[in-house]
Amino acid sequence: MATQPHVVVIGAGTVGCALADELSLRGWTRVTVLEQGPLPTVGSAPEHPLAPAFLFRVGPCKTLSASAVRTAETYAGLAADGRPLFRNLGGLELATTPTRWDGLKHQHGWAASWGIEASLLTPGQCAGLHPELGTAPLLGGLYTPGDGVVDLHGAARAQAERAAERGVRFLPFHRVTGIERRADRVRAVTTEHGSFRADAVVSCAGASGPRIAATVGLPLPVTDLPHRVLHTGTGTEEGEEEGFDARGPVLRHGDTALSTGRRPGSPHLRAHGYRAEPDGDPGDGLPDWGPVADLVPGLAGRTDAHTVPGEALATADGHPLLGEHPALGGFWVVQAVGPSHAAGVAASVAEWIVDGRPRDDLHCCELDRFDEVQRSPVYVYRHSRRARASLDTGARVPRPADADRPLRTSPFHERQLELGARSVESAGWECPQWYDANAALPEVERVVERHGWPDRDRSPVVGAEALVARARAALFDLTPRTRVEISGPEALSFLQTMTTNEVDHEPGAVVHTLMLDDDGRVRGELTVVRRDEARFLVGADGTTGVDWLRRHLPRNGSVHLRDLTPGTCCLGLWGPRAHALMQELSADGLSDHTPGRPLALRLHLGAAPVIALHTSGIGEPAWELRTSADLGRLLWDTLWEAGRDHGLIAAGRAAFDSLRLEEGHRSWGRDVTTEHDPYEAGLGHAVRMGKGYFRGREALEERAGTPAVRQLTRLTIDDPRARVGGADPVHAEGAVVGHVTRADVGYTVGTGIAHAWLPASLADPGQGVEITHLGERVKATVAADPRPLGVRPRP
Incomplete structure (x- = not known):
C-alpha cells in the first residue's frame, strides 16, 4: 500500500476547516492544519457574533451555483449542541425597477437551468411571505426557499471536530514564515515553532494568503473588498450571545442583504445585514441599510443600529481563485471564497487533490485564468468592485471608455475609433462590438424589419455587418486571441501527445485540434500551424489553454513555449470577395493557392509581410492575417484602401460571434468545458484515434x-x-x-x-x-x- 501523502493546510478558517474535513472524508488523514491565531475548536468567539453569513445559491455561473448547492447541503448536516448551524430561512430578492425585475426573471431562469427551486412573486405575495415588508415601491421578488443564514464560525468548528476525530491535527498560534522546496516541489512548511513535512500545501489563509504565496514567487491577483456588517441592538442584551433569531426569508436588494426578526416580548424589529462597499469606502460607522430600508418600515428611525467595517479578498471577476502553483508542484491556492461557496469549493479542491480532477468544472475559478495585465493591483482593484456591482446581471454592454481604459489596444485602435467603434473590455483588450460608421448601411433596415428592435444590449448595425460579411467582405480585429510559438527538437512529439488531431503534416498545414485531460474531457481548443520541422504556431482560446501546455512541457528543456500575442496582431478578412482582394494585393504566389484548402502562407500584401492562414471560420472563404505589431497599421491601411472596390467594411465582435454560431462553432468555456468529452460536445471531427497515443486517449477508448x-x-x-x-x-x-x-x-x-x-x-x-x-x-x-x-x- 502506498504511503499516504502529508498535507499541510494553512488557515483554520471556514474554508481550511472544510478542506480538512473533506480530505479526511476521502481517507487522507495525515493532514496538519496550521492557524496563526486561536482555533475555532477551543470555544473562541467570532469577531462579530451577531453578524450573519448569508447563503445564496442562484447565479449566472453554473459552477458557482453548484458549489453553493453543495455548501448548503453540507451545512444542513451540521449542528452544535443540538442547534442547527444552517437556518433554511429562504431568500427573497426584491425588484423596484423594470431593469431589476428583468434581472430577477433572468435569475429565475438560471435557477431552473441549475435545478434550484425558485419562484417569481407579486408584491402582495412578497409581503405575505415577509410580514415586515412594505409593498409600495415593489414590482416583485424572487423567492428561493433553499437559501438562508449560516453560522460560519460554528460550521468551521463542527467540520474541524469531524476532521480531528479522523486524525487530522490542528495547531493554533503557528504563523507560517516560509515554504521549503526540493527542486520544483514543496517539501515542508516552516513556522515560528518549527518545520512540518509536506507533500502538498494548501493555502486557505484568507488575508494572509498573498503574503504566503509571495514566499514561493506567486503574486495573487486579489484585493481587499470592503463591506459593512449591519445590525441593531448593542450586543449586550440577555440571550444575544447565542446569536440573532431571524424570522422569514433573507431580504436582498441592490448591494444589501438583510435578515429580520422580533424577540419575544420586544416591540422592536431586530435586523442584521451585510452591505457591499464597491467604491472602497466602509463609511463613517453610521447605520446605512441601503435600498432595503425603504421596503422595511420597521427600520425607520432606529437609533440603536450600528455598523462594523469588514473586508474580504476578491478577484477581478468576483470568482474564487483556485489551483496549483504553475512552477511549484504541490503548492495549492484556495482564495477569495465567499460564504455561499466555502464548503462546496473545499469539496471540489479535495477531489482535485486526491483524484487528480474535480467532479465539477472549475475553469472559471482556475488560478491561471488571468493574463499578466489582469494581475496588476490597479486592474484587480477596479474590476473587483465592478464585478460586485454587476454580479447578478452578467451583462456586457458597450460603454464609453472609463478612466482606466483603454488598457490594451491593437495597432488598429485609432482607425477603429475613426469608424465609431463601440467596444467592451475583455482580458484588458479593447474589443469593438460594432461600428457606428456602418449605421448608414442599407442592411440595417433589413435587420430591423425581420428581427425587430430595440435590443438593450446591442445595435441593429451588428446584423448589417454580418450580412455584409456574407455578401461581400468584412475586416475583423482578431488581435486579442492568444498566439504562442512552440519550438524545439521535441516540439512535434509534445504536440502529438498533448492534442487529439494529427499535427505531423508538411510545413504550412493548419490543423484544428483539442486538448484533453486524462479522463478524456476537453481542456481547450487549438489551431496549430506547422512552420518547419521543429516550430509550430499555436492559437489558443485564452490563458488557461496556454497554461495547460506550459504545465506539461518536458523538464529537459527540449520544448520551448513563447507568447507571441503582445508583439503581433491579427486581422480576419472574411467573405466571398476576400480571396479576390488577397490576390489583388499579393505578388508572391497566392494565385497558385486553391481556395478552401487550410494552409498557412508567408507572403506580402502590398508592403506588409504577413503569415496568412486560409480557413473557413464562418462558412465563407476566410483569411487570418498575422504580422508584427509595428506593421499592423500598414496592414490595415493596405487592406482598407484596396477593399473599397470590393465593398469591404470593418465589422465587430458581435457580428463575428453571430457568424461563428451560424457555422456551428463550439466556444470553449461557454459551450464546452472540462465536464465534456469531444463526442458529446460535437467535436469528434478533431479527434484522430488512429494517430497513436495522446493524453486522454485511453479514457475515450474505455467509453x-x-x-x-x-x-x-x-x-x-x-x-x-x-x-x-x-x-x-x-x-x-x-x-x-x-x-x-x-x-x-x-x-x-x-x-x-x-x-x-x-x-x-x-x-x-x-x-x-x-x-x-x-x-x-x-x-x-x-x-x-x-x-x-x-x-x-x-x-
Missing part, C-alpha cells in the same frame, strides 16, 4: 461504443424576433431538460440560433422544445449541425 447521455445540440428559434440567452432553461414534455449555453440572432439565416445541452434522446433534428427567456416561453426546434461532428469510436 468507446457507449452511447452519449447528453449532447450539445443546435436549436433554431421559431420566431425570428424572439430572443433567448445563455443559461436559459430548455423545456420538453413538461419538464426542464437542459440549458442554453450560447444564443444569438442568425442574421444571414433569418432565425435565432442557440446551442444547448440536452439529453441525447431529445437531440434528433425536428424535435420541438421551448426556452424560457425573461419569463416567456419561446418555441425552438432541434436543427441539424452544419458541420461534421465525428462519431464516438467503436469498442
